[in-house]
Amino acid sequence: MPLYYEDFQAGQQWELGQYQLSEESIIKFARKFDPQYFHIDPVKAKDSIYGGLVASNWQTMAIYMKLIVEGLISRSVSLGSPGIDEIRFFEPVRPGDTLQVRYMVTECRTSNSRPTVGIVHFKGEVYNQAQEPVASVAGTGFFGRKPPEDI
Amino acid sequence: MPLYYEDFQAGQQWELGQYQLSEESIIKFARKFDPQYFHIDPVKAKDSIYGGLVASNWQTMAIYMKLIVEGLISRSVSLGSPGIDEIRFFEPVRPGDTLQVRYMVTECRTSNSRPTVGIVHFKGEVYNQAQEPVASVAGTGFFGRKPPEDI
Numbered sequence: 001m002p003l004y005y006e007d008f009q010a011g012q013q014w015e016l017g018q019y020q021l022s023e024e025s026i027i028k029f030a031r032k033f034d035p036q037y038f039h040i041d042p043v044k045a046k047d048s049i050y051g052g053l054v055a056s057n058w059q060t061m062a063i064y065m066k067l068i069v070e071g072l073i074s075r076s077v078s079l080g081s082p083g084i085d086e087i088r089f090f091e092p093v094r095p096g097d098t099l100q101v102r103y104m105v106t107e108c109r110t111s112n113s114r115p116t117v118g119i120v121h122f123k124g125e126v127y128n129q130a131q132e133p134v135a136s137v138a139g140t141g142f143f144g145r146k147p148p149e150d151i
Numbered sequence: 152m153p154l155y156y157e158d159f160q161a162g163q164q165w166e167l168g169q170y171q172l173s174e175e176s177i178i179k180f181a182r183k184f185d186p187q188y189f190h191i192d193p194v195k196a197k198d199s200i201y202g203g204l205v206a207s208n209w210q211t212m213a214i215y216m217k218l219i220v221e222g223l224i225s226r227s228v229s230l231g232s233p234g235i236d237e238i239r240f241f242e243p244v245r246p247g248d249t250l251q252v253r254y255m256v257t258e259c260r261t262s263n264s265r266p267t268v269g270i271v272h273f274k275g276e277v278y279n280q281a282q283e284p285v286a287s288v289a290g291t292g293f294f295g296r297k298p299p300e301d302i
Contacts, residue, residue: 033213034220036229049230057232058216062184062209069185078187079200080240081208087235087290139238 003076004146005118008105016071016101019063021055023095029059054092060099060135061087064126067101077144079117084139091132098129106138110145118143154227155297156269159256167222167252170214172206174246180210205243211250211286212238215277218252228295230268235290242283249280257289261296269294 023042030039034056038048045053093099107121120143126135174193181190185207189199196204244250258272275288 029213033217035217036220036224056216058209058213061212062180065207065209066184066186069187073187083240084235084238086237089232089234 003072003143005077005108005110005120005143006146007076008108008118008120008143010105010107012105014072014103016103017067018098018100019067020098021059021063021093021095023053026053026055026059026093026095029062030056034058050092052094054094055097057087057089057135060089060093060126061137063099064101064124064135064137067099068103068124071101072103073141079142079144081139081141084137086136086138088136089134090136091128091134093128093134097134099126099134100128101126111142116145118145154223154294156228156259156261156271156294157297158227159259159269159271159294161256161258163256165223165254167254168218169249169251170218171249172210172214172244172246174204177204177206177210177244177246180213181207185209201243203245205245206248208238208240208286211240211244211277212288214250215252215275215286215288218250219254219275222252223254224292230293230295232290232292235288237287237289239287240285241287242279242285244279244285248285250277250285251279252277262293267296269296 027040038045038050038054039056042053102125104123105120106123109119111117111119120141122139124137125133127133178191189196189201189205190207193204253276255274256271257274260270262268262270271292271294273290276284277286278284
């Protein structure tokens with residue numbers, strides 16, 4: 001049975017996945033999407049404000065999505081997202097770091113305009129193996145409502 | 152001469168780059184980071200709310216970053232970003248779409264705590280070849296201030 005809107009409630013919390021980044025994967029992603037020198041050149045990166053190679057924030061966000069899709073969304077009747085309300089970046093992500101996500105439901109409400117859709121507000125926290133927060137994401141997801149016969 | 156904080160001012164606007172997505176690139180990105188069926192399976196995607204394969208929103212964001220880095224940030228003294236204040240998703244991105252970015256400076260101010268850093272608030276709009284908006288991003292970037300002898 002997949003997770004419907006009715007299966008979410010404010011206060012729920014999940015600890016999702018683990019994803020380790022290699023230097024190679026950081027460079028590969030950044031060459032394609034974020035070719036700043038502190039993401040693609042380990043030697044020059046030593047002279048940057050980060051003191052070494054760091055991952056593109058957008059790679060951190062893509063990994064955040066991967067962990068949420070694998071751990072939660074793939075088991076749900078997800079109907080997409082209208083957007084993100086806030087992203088904050090804290091500690092940089094470095095080669096060898098292992099990321100996890102804490103996903104919390106902050107508010108649930110039904111859609112006024114679409115009776116088959118439920119709206120879930122959430123906050124996701126990405127943290128590393130030292131339990132340091134590296135990013136937080138607040139946003140909104142749409143989920144299908146449970147068919148009446150199943151309630 | 153790179154762009155320093157002093158080279159940015161509210162109201163400036165840039166049209167940045169072009170990036171065409173193939174079906175293959177959509178599937179490849181999504182298999183790695185966002186393996187929902189409407190991002191990775193062109194046949195099943197026909198039965199989704201999108202009526203066909205669509206790109207992961209996070210791929211759209213990664214492409215947004217690429218166009219900004221190549222068109223603007225690589226020419227500037229960029230000192231990273233504390234975060235994003237809002238992302239909104241409008242039209243889905245489909246195979247063959249070509250994306251562009253309109254990047255607008257909304258506010259500039261100097262840092263109180265770090266005299267060598269300037270803070271630039273911006274809004275980026277991602278749109279497709281039909282001039283339809285597909286996403287918008289409001290956020291903040293840090294830029295180095297021009298050394299006194301150069302002002």
